[in-house]
Amino acid sequence: xxxxxxxxxxxxxxxxxxxxxxxxxxxxxxxxxxxxxxxxxxxxxxxxxxxxxxxxxxxxxxxxxxxxxxxxxxxxxxxxxxxxxxxxxxxxxxxxxxxxxxxxxxxxxxxxxxxxxxxxxxxxxxxxxxxxxxxxxxxxxxxxxxxxxxxxxxxxxxxxxxxxxxxxxxxxxxxxxxxxxxxxxxxxxxxxxxxxxxxxxxxxxxxxxxxxxxxxxxxxxxxxxxxxxxxxxxxxxxxxxxxxxxxxxxxxxxxxxxxxxxxxxxxxxxxxxxxxxxxxxxxxxxxxxxxxxxxxxxxxxxxxxxxxxxxxxxxxxxxxxxxxxxxxxxxxxxxxxxxxxxxxxxxxxxxxxxxxxxxxxxxxxxxxxxxxxxxxxxxxxxxxxxxxxxxxxxxxxxxxxxxxxxxxxxxxxxxxxxxxxxxxxxxxxxxxxxxxxxxxxxxxxxxxxxxxxxxxxxxxxxxxxxxxxxxxxxxxxxxxxxxxxxxxxxxxxxxxxxxxxxxxxxxxxxxxxxxxxxxxxxx
Amino acid sequence: xxxxxxxxxxxxxxxxxxxxxxxxxxxxxxxxxxxxxxxxxxxxxxxxxxxxxxxxxxxxxxxxxxxxxxxxxxxxxxxxxxxxxxxxxxxxxxxxxxxxxxxxxxxxxxxxxxxxxxxxxxxxxxxxxxxxxxxxxxxxxxxxxxxxxxxxxxxxxxxxxxxxxxxxxxxxxxxxxxxxxxxxxxxxxxxxxxxxxxxxxxxxxxxxxxxxxxxxxxxxxxxxxxxxxxxxxxxxxxxxxxxxxxxxxxxxxxxxxxxxxxxxxxxxxxxxxxxxxxxxxxxxxxxxxxxxxxxxxxxxxxxxxxxxxxxxxxxxxxxxxxxxxx
Numbered sequence: 001x002x003x004x005x006x007x008x009x010x011x012x013x014x015x016x017x018x019x020x021x022x023x024x025x026x027x028x029x030x031x032x033x034x035x036x037x038x039x040x041x042x043x044x045x046x047x048x049x050x051x052x053x054x055x056x057x058x059x060x061x062x063x064x065x066x067x068x069x070x071x072x073x074x075x076x077x078x079x080x081x082x083x084x085x086x087x088x089x090x091x092x093x094x095x096x097x098x099x100x101x102x103x104x105x106x107x108x109x110x111x112x113x114x115x116x117x118x119x120x121x122x123x124x125x126x127x128x129x130x131x132x133x134x135x136x137x138x139x140x141x142x143x144x145x146x147x148x149x150x151x152x153x154x155x156x157x158x159x160x161x162x163x164x165x166x167x168x169x170x171x172x173x174x175x176x177x178x179x180x181x182x183x184x185x186x187x188x189x190x191x192x193x194x195x196x197x198x199x200x201x202x203x204x205x206x207x208x209x210x211x212x213x214x215x216x217x218x219x220x221x222x223x224x225x226x227x228x229x230x231x232x233x234x235x236x237x238x239x240x241x242x243x244x245x246x247x248x249x250x251x252x253x254x255x256x257x258x259x260x261x262x263x264x265x266x267x268x269x270x271x272x273x274x275x276x277x278x279x280x281x282x283x284x285x286x287x288x289x290x291x292x293x294x295x296x297x298x299x300x301x302x303x304x305x306x307x308x309x310x311x312x313x314x315x316x317x318x319x320x321x322x323x324x325x326x327x328x329x330x331x332x333x334x335x336x337x338x339x340x341x342x343x344x345x346x347x348x349x350x351x352x353x354x355x356x357x358x359x360x361x362x363x364x365x366x367x368x369x370x371x372x373x374x375x376x377x378x379x380x381x382x383x384x385x386x387x388x389x390x391x392x393x394x395x396x397x398x399x400x401x402x403x404x405x406x407x408x409x410x411x412x413x414x415x416x417x418x419x420x421x422x423x424x425x426x427x428x429x430x431x432x433x434x435x436x437x438x439x440x441x442x443x444x445x446x447x448x449x450x451x452x453x454x455x456x457x458x459x460x461x462x463x464x465x466x467x468x469x470x471x472x473x474x475x476x477x478x479x480x481x482x483x484x485x486x487x488x489x490x491x492x493x494x495x496x497x498x499x500x501x502x503x504x505x506x507x508x509x510x511x512x513x514x515x516x517x518x519x520x521x522x523x
Numbered sequence: 524x525x526x527x528x529x530x531x532x533x534x535x536x537x538x539x540x541x542x543x544x545x546x547x548x549x550x551x552x553x554x555x556x557x558x559x560x561x562x563x564x565x566x567x568x569x570x571x572x573x574x575x576x577x578x579x580x581x582x583x584x585x586x587x588x589x590x591x592x593x594x595x596x597x598x599x600x601x602x603x604x605x606x607x608x609x610x611x612x613x614x615x616x617x618x619x620x621x622x623x624x625x626x627x628x629x630x631x632x633x634x635x636x637x638x639x640x641x642x643x644x645x646x647x648x649x650x651x652x653x654x655x656x657x658x659x660x661x662x663x664x665x666x667x668x669x670x671x672x673x674x675x676x677x678x679x680x681x682x683x684x685x686x687x688x689x690x691x692x693x694x695x696x697x698x699x700x701x702x703x704x705x706x707x708x709x710x711x712x713x714x715x716x717x718x719x720x721x722x723x724x725x726x727x728x729x730x731x732x733x734x735x736x737x738x739x740x741x742x743x744x745x746x747x748x749x750x751x752x753x754x755x756x757x758x759x760x761x762x763x764x765x766x767x768x769x770x771x772x773x774x775x776x777x778x779x780x781x782x783x784x785x786x787x788x789x790x791x792x793x794x795x796x797x798x799x800x801x802x803x804x805x806x807x808x809x810x811x812x813x814x815x816x817x818x819x820x821x822x823x824x825x826x827x828x829x830x831x832x833x834x835x836x837x838x839x840x841x842x843x844x845x846x847x848x849x
Contacts, residue, residue: 031702032702033702034698034702051789051791054789055789107598108598108600111596111598111599112600112603112607113607115609192598194596194597194598195596195597195598195599196596196598196599197566197593197594197595197596197598197599198594198596199567199594199789200789204566204596204790204791205789205790205791206791207566207596207597207695207791208566208568208790208791208792209791209792210694210695210696210791211695211696211697211714211715211718211792212718212721212791212792212793212796213696213697213698213701213718213719213721213722215698217791218696294607295606295607297606297627297629298603298606298607314626374694374695375696377694377696378694378696378698378699378702381699381704382698382699382702382704386691465668465692466692466694467691467692467694468691468692469668469690469691469692474668474692477668477669477692478668478669478671480598480600480669481619481667481668481669481670482619482622482669483600483602483603483619483622483623483627483629
């Protein structure tokens with residue numbers, strides 16, 4: 001009975017939503033018909049049914065392979081980082097750099113340097129690695145220190161603690177990482193298919209279909225992509241749900257975490273780790289190019305970029321264009337970041353207050369994550385124009401989802417007993433949130449902020465590329481056309497460096513706040 | 524596809540082998556077909572009809588070429604594939620190729636051109652027509668970022684201040700044009716008008732070429748290295764491709780339907796669109812001197828137009844001697 005009730009309301013909401021969509025679409029109410037009705041999309045899917053199997057299979061192959069590789073690396077790396085804390089510091093730069101790589105900037109680089117299915121798999125894997133690695137580390141380091149203490153008291157090793165306490169309590173978090181990674185893998189594969197010139201794959205199909213001015217087809221492709229991602233999402237959401245019950249602490253841990261014991265008290269090794277963190281991404285960049293043996297005209301090493309930007313004949317013009325582009329891109333990125341985070345936070349809070357609303361909203365949210373933005377551009381441009389509001393909406397849609405998943409996870413991990421204590425003393429739902437849930441999920445708010453920073457930059461660049469024709473996104477696209485390889489690499493490198501710097505700023509604030517609150521950082 | 528190709532190749536090679544054994548001192552080139560990779564500049568559509576036909580009819584095999592064909596896409600910079608050695612020959616836009624040669628010292632040679640006249644033009648709706656550059660003043664024009672300099676050059680050649688035209692990015696989908704969010708867009712005039720007619724509107728267009736921006740397109744480009752080591756193959760490629768294009772243009776409506784289940788399968792485009800494209804491109808590809816030819820006047824016109832946008836090419840970037848050997 002209870003189960004039935006739990007699903008009746010969201011189901012009703014979804015039906016209402018689809019009905020409204022259908023009416024609005026059929027009557028061409030939105031953007032003069034740029035949004036087709038649900039039935040029109042389904043009819044289109046049916047008419048095109050013979051086209052899909054080969055494309056879907058190709059996308060499944062690439063995104064599935066990327067998903068497995070990226071997540072495997074993510075979990076293994078996450079465990080490694082928690083077992084040997086100093087390694088997290090050494091690899092920090094590389095981790096953030098991988099996360100901050102804007103897919104639209106590296107897709108052409110991957111197409112240049114790799115061939116066949118590889119660029120698609122790599123892009124899909126890159127979309128998974130960081131999310132899962134972070135989720136693993138968060139999960140492992142947020143485990144109940146009391147259980148770990150118990151094992152230590154009985155003489156257990158770090159590895160035993162990892163196996164019996166940390167890994168178990170981290171499972172829900174890891175699975176929620178997979179959940180976010182699934183749409184990322186699909187989108188990554190589709191993006192590489194879109195640009196890479198292959199014959200099959202939903203991205204290739206999308207590119208060929210764009211010129212038809214038939215929104216039904218574009219939405220059809222989006223729906224199929226969403227189904228693939230949604231299925232994967234659903235499986236991991238279900239698994240995560242089942243594990244949370246088994247591993248959540250019944251009471252709250254009141255002990256204050258010990259100060260970071262990873263060598264930060266020894267200044268020399270701390271400086272060394274910091275230096276390694278900065279150097280490692282450049283080392284990998286350099287090694288990538290050396291290993292692939294791509295001619296120097298196309299692939300620029302870090303030194304090549306410095307040369308291009310400061311010592312080449314094109315240096316001055318390159319600098320001017322870059323500074324102008326940055327000036328256009330950076331302010332709106334900051335605003336977009338705030339908007340995306342606030343939206344995610346509101347959603348996560350309402351997931352506690354109005355769970356039914358959230359369950360109805362989730363399918364819509366998923367569509368926004370897997371619907372390739374290039375397919376939505378006409379709709380967005382017709383609705384929002386080509387100015388700031390479009391850029392902000394694109395940025396919110398690119399940022400809110402991962403942030404929301406992390407925040408919702410954090411909120412659901414707050415022990416029920418603590419919440420009930422507040423309620424027992426007569427606190428309202430709002431007061432309880434303010435006193436218990438929000439402070440208790442602070443580590444997750446910061447983790448979400450860190451996740452969001454590079455994505456905000458990406459969102460702005462996508463909007464610039466597709467609609468506004470300004471800033472870094474436009475510069476990148478233009479350089480691709482002019483074979484300005486120096487600029488392609490410069491924009492990619494600069495966007496990563498910027499994202500890393502912002503990320504670091506968040507970390508500094510985070511450390512101070514959490515230390516004062518007696519909480520540990522969710523790395 | 525592969526099956527069909529290899530069967531044709533086998534037949535071609537067998538025939539050539541028989542001929543060779545009949546003439547003891549004859550050429551052996553067809554006996555062992557040499558692998559030859561071509562990189563196209565976009566996804567499979569009628570723009571590449573001549574090559575599909577040449578492959579299907581075994582024209583490349585006749586020249587002793589074991590040709591592989593790779594389609595392109597937005598992230599595929601055609602010139603890059605010949606630098607990395609993934610392709611022997613590619614189709615490019617002459618502005619990027621010549622810019623790369625003159626500014627980065629790229630070792631490229633242009634050995635022919637598919638389009639005598641660049642099909643890129645300004646497309647607008649008949650209900651809000653833009654028939655000449657002057658009509659663009661005060662209007663919003665969507666242009667792929669890559670082509671912005673070409674448009675600016677055309678505006679300059681026609682005495683229009685680029686600040687008077689609102690240029691926004693064009694993202695492959697003509698919907699904003701059909702809905703009137705933009706007034707015109709820059710695209711292949713051989714292609715988009717069809718889409719617009721399918722949506723119940725009528726299009727009008729003019730070529731940048733006809734307003735002073737006189738450049739080729741889909742120029743056939745190889746590296747200097749390939750030109751040295753594979754000259755015979757390149758001439759063979761030009762000859763086979765010319766045969767393919769000539770056959771295709773005997774009746775441009777014949778071939779696209781035949782490729783519905785091979786070259787055009789699942790591209791997302793319609794066969795009617797390809798027929799429209801194929802018909803529309805005929806006058807832009809054909810030349811009195813033969814397909815791919817590059818007349819001295821036309822090379823001169825191409826260089827002059829590019830000079831207007833600061834791309835300084837020279838005659839020696841073009842090599843017309845292979846065309847003479849066809």
